Amino acid sequence: MADGMDPALDAFRAETRAWLEENCPPSMRTPQTEDEVVWGGRREKFKNPESKLWLERMASKGWTAPTWPKEYGGGGLSKDENLILQQELKRIEARHALNSFGLWMLGPVLLEYATHEQKLKFIPDIVNGKIRWCQGYSEPGAGSDLAGLQTKCEDKGDHWLINGQKVWTSYADEADWIFCLVRTDTSVKHEGISFVLFDMESEGVEARPIKLISGSSPFCETFFNDVKVPKDQLVGRLNGGWEIAKRLLQYERSNISATGFGSARSGSPELPEIAKHYVGTTADGKLADADMRSRLADVMMADKAFKLTIARSAEQAKAGEEVGHTASIIKYAAAKLNQAKTEFTVEAMGAQGLGWEGEGYSEHELMAPKAMLRAKANSIEGGTSEINLNVVAKRVLGLKDHKG
Amino acid sequence: MADGMDPALDAFRAETRAWLEENCPPSMRTPQTEDEVVWGGRREKFKNPESKLWLERMASKGWTAPTWPKEYGGGGLSKDENLILQQELKRIEARHALNSFGLWMLGPVLLEYATHEQKLKFIPDIVNGKIRWCQGYSEPGAGSDLAGLQTKCEDKGDHWLINGQKVWTSYADEADWIFCLVRTDTSVKHEGISFVLFDMESEGVEARPIKLISGSSPFCETFFNDVKVPKDQLVGRLNGGWEIAKRLLQYERSNISATGFGSARSGSPELPEIAKHYVGTTADGKLADADMRSRLADVMMADKAFKLTIARSAEQAKAGEEVGHTASIIKYAAAKLNQAKTEFTVEAMGAQGLGWEGEGYSEHELMAPKAMLRAKANSIEGGTSEINLNVVAKRVLGLKDHKG
Amino acid sequence: MTFVLTEEQNMLKEAARDFTAEQLSLKYFREKRNAGANGKDPESWNSMAEMGWAGVLIPEEFGGSEFGYVGLGQVLEAQGRTLAPTPLLQTALIGVSAIVLGGSDEQKATLLPKIAEGKITTALAVDETAHHTPANTSLKAVATGGAFTLEGKKTFVANGHFADLFILVARTSGEPGDTNGLTLFMIPRETDGLTVTELNTLDYHGAANLTLDGVVVPNADVLGPVDGGWAILEPVLDRACIGLAAEMLGSSEAAFEMTHEYLQTRKQFGQLIGSFQSLQHRAAIMFSEMEQTRSCIAAALNALDQGSDDISELASLAKARASKLVHLVSNETIQMHGGIGMTDEHDSGFYIKRARVQEALYGGEGYHRERYADLLGF
């Protein structure tokens, strides 16, 4: 939407720009640091006080969720207006006022499936960051086979009673509420699942952080022992949770697909620089190890091809073209690429890439093997690469299962 | 078996050596040339008359099939005697007197499954090379799924009536007789297959050579149109052919496994020499193309690893160790290796590896792309690599099929 | 827009696909092969020129449509689908690029209209050994007052067995390995001292070796500056790589589609072979490679139309990835078809044979991997 095409939009841009100039605090226009990311919720500490101010101001306009209805605290903006808002935010390099699973995942499905009362109760506190949400999906016995979940939810007349265990619950130890898939009918598989919301401070809830091979993690094991949940906290139809779950997974995957794994880690030196530093160069500036040079070129080409594919998919989507085919391979390719890049980094660093902690290694060096190890999960989390390839084969290529 | 351990064997060695000295014609001690290979049969022309002499002399002692019973024309040798015979043949670098599917495949199963009369009728002519056999297994609709074969064999009282089609019948256009899997019961799969023998000159048999992507080939399509076969030419039990077929496939695969693909093609220059010739070298003698050098080293290492594995398997077998595990992967690995080697040869030759015929290319150069193309069949013929991996997964690793 | 075709580009794409499917089908290719055509098919080229495709890159003032590289890429991709041997890449892309980039006004005015009409086809003669290393040119051209005299050989000149005009790289100074000292010459087929040896290639497209024995080229037929030919040759080779990559994408697509079809019809063990998970995964991986390669080629074609400064990187990326793709797909095509794919009567063989030539021409995956590293400075 070019400027000058629509006077109303031009006015909106001018107002927005003026409002941001006045309301976006100076430190919120500097690059985001890891420890100042705002996730909201009851325990949010706002390490930088201007983060709190910025969230309050943005939330007051509903601009943490610009296109959601005003009725539920959203910004009520049209698509075109939101585009302008995002452009203006980018123009001043403003930080995200709020990061939240509520904004990215829960909110959209509540808008689609929840009752008016549920929306009024939950959505405003997502928009203003008062409540931080976590997602209770995977279980120890149900990984790729998500619908195999066993966490039991019984109807006790005036409440639901929940017993069971979730795993890979990101930030369960820091979140206030959980949106959770539970089994309300054990006689069928997909049609026996419901979608419920409850407070993590409820009696019987316990979250234990999971230590990964790469070190500490945001993931938890979460245990439910006779947790009582009010009846009006089931969203959508009883036993209709699987449809909501699938919709929600789409939001999760499109979040991953939009960026690729690990591309957010800015500030780390580029692979060729790392390789040159640790391996050295020949007189004419080439990487001293010819074998490694070929493999580095391979990784760099894969990286470029992936980035071009992301760009192509985005551009085609914008132009209204069908992009399902391209999008279907992006998570698979992203995982493979990030694994290749992090493996190459470790290899290029040689002995300096083999440290775990303590003396003898720089901070960058200690990060490299942890990043490599963490990247192994890229082909597992959010749908394994095997599931991803199954999906491509079946949905995109139309290949059938065995019959009989 | 070291010399001097057993006087009887020492005597056998002395006799054998003397007999060979006297009876192996001079030209039969020179390297075998492609066009002088003896396959036997009614149409064998013996391009070199000494080949005929050599075959007759060896057959007269039964030494084309040294361990088969004398009763059926074999040599009647013990394992130890045969070992000595093979050592003595190798010592003078004697050519094989006879190459034959009858010797390698049919004979062993006849010895196991045929009646005494059938043995008397068929085995001596295998030993003396009078009859050349071909194998009628694959069908157009039944490739990997060999047991899906449809060639019909009906009981017409005093004869069998055969209708159907085989494919990939090696040398069907040159063979005298065929051993053939046919369907004698259409109501069951594996249990409805029988094993029959018949003359390729029977009325209703037609063999058409198949042209491959690499050029002409020994393979044929073979058609059976109301072919009448005497009742006594069914081997083993009616509907019991599948057991014989599997046994026969073992003989076929162990033949492939013993050598690997393409290793018989001697006299062609080694890969590093080819690469150096077409790509050139640096001042210090390294292949000028560093990327290709790494890949060549990979191929050479794979080649060495494969050869060591063949040697290990052979040595362990000799020592009476269980080698099924190692043997199971050999055909898969052989196909992959031969494909890698022939692909590398074509790539290393550059533009000179892209000719098909005519001016501008040497004979070696014209062979390279044909060898590469021919090698693509290595992972299809004699059991595809997919089937091979299934077998390793199921029989060696004990992994189960889906249940239900 | 980098990745979305304009309406006109889409129309050209449709037209090219229809044309190649109907008039340059695989069936037609097989008939020509059986008749020993060795890639020579002037009638089809006349039809293509009538469609205007010889002049897609030619400025309007010289009789072309000046429609651009993205447009030409669509036609190349379409002809790649059916493996059609035409002079499109050599003439409409390589020859025209060389003349547009290096030609004098007079050379343009003389040659481009004829090319647009399909009256002249060209062939680039660059390699002298079995491997593509353009800076290693050693064929000598000596100035002899008003003309140059050329001595030496060229190998595997694509289209060289029928082209009317050779665009030939020779060394006017310096040593093999130097990028300085190269000069481009335009040499008509019927020139004294020029011997053209027709090659019968693996892919049935044909090619030629050239021998130059005292060939005299008047100064008027030098293309671009003497000794400064690299400045034309390198961008021409980038264009060649990108155009060839587009063709290779088409070949990969068509081979994949044929295989995909077979997976959905062939049964073994009572099941469609496409229902076996290991084949499903391999098909999905091929698809993933194809989608990513498509992005590289689209970006490279677009960069040519935009005159971007990363054309060389994108050219090597496109050619390397296309080589990898067509290698993978041509192998899997045969393996997934099983025995039938090994027979000459099936089309699998055509794809793998053409693939190996496409891979080698103007440098394979390895060559462009090394060049990519050079360009990125490591």
Add this chain to the structure above:
Amino acid sequence: MTFVLTEEQNMLKEAARDFTAEQLSLKYFREKRNAGANGKDPESWNSMAEMGWAGVLIPEEFGGSEFGYVGLGQVLEAQGRTLAPTPLLQTALIGVSAIVLGGSDEQKATLLPKIAEGKITTALAVDETAHHTPANTSLKAVATGGAFTLEGKKTFVANGHFADLFILVARTSGEPGDTNGLTLFMIPRETDGLTVTELNTLDYHGAANLTLDGVVVPNADVLGPVDGGWAILEPVLDRACIGLAAEMLGSSEAAFEMTHEYLQTRKQFGQLIGSFQSLQHRAAIMFSEMEQTRSCIAAALNALDQGSDDISELASLAKARASKLVHLVSNETIQMHGGIGMTDEHDSGFYIKRARVQEALYGGEGYHRERYADLLGF
């Protein structure tokens, strides 16, 4: 016999497997890890020395069993199965080889009996940069009459954080890159001017960086000829590669077995995951790689006992293939275990962490691929 173990070798193999399974189990490794042992475990080494494993390569006259490399390879493979951090490779193989190959009669008589008894452990200090390139040694040793004075650094010395005696490569003449001019020195841990920095490595085995600041080594502690150390170092490194490869084979085996077990017990979608064809094929491919790598390592160990002339080729082959194998298997182990394999409480992580160290030590797949090409002369 190259590939078939003798009865005695088989007994040693069984004993080693029993010992490591019982006394050096993964559970024990985890406990030590949790206690911050960083690979230091003198008690276990005492037990191993009591079993006679410190002296497998030591001549009988010096208190060893002289049982040979094939035998030692069985013990290394066994300890690789449970990732046990012991000084076996550094001391019983590398240290003993260096002393046997380069030591004077007096040095042998002094050191070998102590090593056989488990009283001394050694560590080879060779690398100075992040990558293994032994000829690039630049650490300087200057002769000062009756002794040498050493200045410089060594990196990632395996076992260096607890070894009693360092066998250290220094440059006595020539330039980095020359194989001439290197000399081996034996330096006790408690030597003035030697600083040992303990490293906490990825694999929880630990290692050390060394700094030498005016370290004085008497001539009596030079191992082998001055300036001619390469003739000892190269065969020692070949032995190191082969022994490490045997250990890596053990690690790959055990990780594969753990994964194989999981494939046969874990269910998803109501099916054992080992019944999915794509996982079956990948498991079969791993098995194929493992079988072939096993052949390479067996041949290399045997070549050492035979004193064959192709030890260097086989050493690079064994180390390259073992690196490739352990990389593949450690990755597939995690992928096939899914989420549980990513958790610290599962053993998958131990295998991948150790694998990356095993791969890099004494040169990875790439280094040995290049060396193999050098040795084969292309």
